[in-house]
Amino acid sequence: MKSSLKAEFARLGPVRAISRVRSGSRARFALTLTREGWPDLNSIAVTMALSRRGLTMLAAKKTVEDLIRQSSEQAEGHAIVLLPMTDTIEAVISDLAKAGIRAIHVDHKADVDVALIRRRLKLSRRQFALWYGLEEETIKGWESGERTPDTAAKSYLRAISNRPEAVREAYAHTE
Template sequence: MSLLAAKKAVERAMEKGQVTILVPHVESHADLARELEDTGLVVNAVAFRPIDVREIRRKLQLTQEQFALRYGIDLETLRNWEQGKRSPDKTAQSYLRAIERMPEEIQVAQEDNILKFW
């Protein structure tokens, strides 16, 4: 974390009373937490749960083809994710989390991009 990013995080914490900081590369998260707690901060670790694309699709009771078409995902990409051959990148993970939480709203938003014929 750069000094500027750390400064901004502290300013947000002072302003809002809390801040979330992504700390991907430290030797010891426990040592960092202790050092921050020594300054009077309360530290809570948050872990990212992995995305289970197959589980999201099954909860929606959709086939791979239906899910891919409904949410604008390449079918082969979806299959690769489900088979563990590839993992969704951060953008795709965010999209999949949105689908998981708001499937109907995401479907409607996705349909705005589809040309409809009558």
């Protein structure tokens, strides 16, 4: 005898409602899962956190699966997600951290303080230009406000700011 649809759903278990974020702005996040982080991973909580902020359940599930697959193959999995409704950056990072995922907010449009980066690295404009393949006049223009770095330049400057030695090594590498 064929069971009713209600009985089939009851057999599958309770349905969870997703309390979606109702207001906020779009935000991009870089997600990381390491193989060592597997014991702390709560894949359901990650999926729910991403879905609450506008990803479809299927997209959120696939993101988690990709992170797990990559971390099993390469010891560390990475994904980038664009969340349509982000309540606060801190809330997203906190929710994902509790579920075992490291999240970093990626803002490609944010301004970059070139002078601050250069001073922090203790380099003159000339040294900075030579180390990272930039024009000294361009750096001067950025620092004085006469020019603004485009999106690609901002990304490069952020990479320099976050990992100066790695960028220097990658820039110098000729193979």
